[in-house]
Amino acid sequence: MKDHHSSSVLSELGEREAVRRLAARLTSRADVRVGIGDDCAVTEADGAPFDWLLTTDPVIEGVHFLPDAPPEAVGHKAAGRVLSDIAACGGEPLWVLLNVVATDYCPMERLEAVYDGAERLCARFGAAIIGGDLSRGERLELHAFAVGRVSRGHAVLRSGARPGDILYVTGRLGGSIRGRHLTFEPRVREGRWLAEGGWATAMMDVSDGLAADVRRILERSGVGATIRLDRVPVSDDVRSPGKNEASSVRHALCDGEDFELLFTVRSNRSAAFERAWADAFALPCTAIGEITTEVGCLRVTDADGHGGVYGDQGYEHFRD
Numbered sequence: 001m002k003d004h005h006s007s008s009v010l011s012e013l014g015e016r017e018a019v020r021r022l023a024a025r026l027t028s029r030a031d032v033r034v035g036i037g038d039d040c041a042v043t044e045a046d047g048a049p050f051d052w053l054l055t056t057d058p059v060i061e062g063v064h065f066l067p068d069a070p071p072e073a074v075g076h077k078a079a080g081r082v083l084s085d086i087a088a089c090g091g092e093p094l095w096v097l098l099n100v101v102a103t104d105y106c107p108m109e110r111l112e113a114v115y116d117g118a119e120r121l122c123a124r125f126g127a128a129i130i131g132g133d134l135s136r137g138e139r140l141e142l143h144a145f146a147v148g149r150v151s152r153g154h155a156v157l158r159s160g161a162r163p164g165d166i167l168y169v170t171g172r173l174g175g176s177i178r179g180r181h182l183t184f185e186p187r188v189r190e191g192r193w194l195a196e197g198g199w200a201t202a203m204m205d206v207s208d209g210l211a212a213d214v215r216r217i218l219e220r221s222g223v224g225a226t227i228r229l230d231r232v233p234v235s236d237d238v239r240s241p242g243k244n245e246a247s248s249v250r251h252a253l254c255d256g257e258d259f260e261l262l263f264t265v266r267s268n269r270s271a272a273f274e275r276a277w278a279d280a281f282a283l284p285c286t287a288i289g290e291i292t293t294e295v296g297c298l299r300v301t302d303a304d305g306h307g308g309v310y311g312d313q314g315y316e317h318f319r320d
C-alpha cells in the first residue's frame with residue numbers, strides 16, 4: 001500500500017523541491033563560497049588568487065539523447081553541458097572526469113567515438129579529460145564532472161541581479177530538440193569575458209528554458225523581471241510555415257537545452273557593454289528585458305507594453 005503520509009515520489013515533488021529537500025540534509029564547510037543552487041559550486045583555493053568551480057551533469061540515453069544519436073555528438077553534449085556551467089560562472093574550464101555506464105554489448109567503437117566527441121570539445125577550450133570510471137548498466141550514460149577556476153571572489157552568480165539591471169541573452173533560443181541540443185557551443189569565451197570585464201552582475205546558462213531560468217535568477221537575487229517578448233531572439237529552428245510568431249516566441253521561452261548565457265548588466269553600463277560586446281564577438285547578444293523590484297514576479301509584455309504576469313503555467317495569450 002502506498003503511504004501518503006511519509007513519502008512522495010519525485011514526479012509529485014518536482015526536481016527543485018526534491019533537490020531542496022536533499023540539500024537540507026547536508027552540512028557545508030568553511031571554504032565553500034556557494035553550494036547547491038547555482039550553475040557551479042564555488043570553493044576557496046586555500047590562499048590562491050582564484051576560486052574553484054565544480055559542476056556535474058548526467059547525459060542518459062533515452063532522456064538526453066536517442067539511441068541512434070551520433071556517438072561523437074553524445075560525447076560533445078556530455079562535455080558541453082559541464083563546460084557551459086563553468087562558462088555560466090565566468091570561469092576557465094581545466095579538468096573533466098567522465099564516468100561511463102554502458103551495456104555489455106556496447107561496441108567499443110561507440111565508446112571511442114563518444115570520447116572523441118568529448119575530447120575534441122574540451123581541447124578547444126584548453127580543458128583535459130583526466131579520469132573517470134567505466135561501469136556496466138542498462139543503457140549508455142555519461143556522467144561528466146568538471147573543475148574550473150575564476151579570479152577569487154569573481155564567480156558570476158545567479159544572485160547578483162539588482163532592480164534596474166538590463167537582462168541579456170546570447171544567441172537565439174528555442175527548438176534545440178531539432179539537433180542543436182547535441183551540437184551547441186558552450187559559451188566559454190563569452191562567459192570569461194563577461195566576468196573579467198566585470199560586465200555581468202548575475203549569470204547562468206539557459207538549460208531549462210528562458211522563462212524557467214529567468215525565475216532562478218529572480219529567486220536567487222530577490223528581484224523581479226519584465227521580458228519584452230518582441231525582443232526575445234528566436235531560433236530559426238522553431239520557425240516554420242504556418243506557425244505564428246506568438247507560438248515561436250513561446251518555444252523560445254519554454255524550450256530547454258539552448259545553453260546560451262542569460263545575464264544582467266547594470267543599466268548605466270549597458271551602452272558601453274553593447275559596444276564592447278560587438279567589438280569582441282560576432283555572436284548576437286540581445287537585451288530582452290529589465291530587472292524590477294517585484295520579488296519573484298516575472299512579467300512579459302509586447303512592444304506596446306501590453307502583457308501580464310507570466311505564471312508557472314505560462315502566459316495564456318502566448319499559448320499554441
Ligand SMILES: [Mg+2]
Pocket residue numbers: 039084085088204205206207
Ligand atoms: Mg547551468
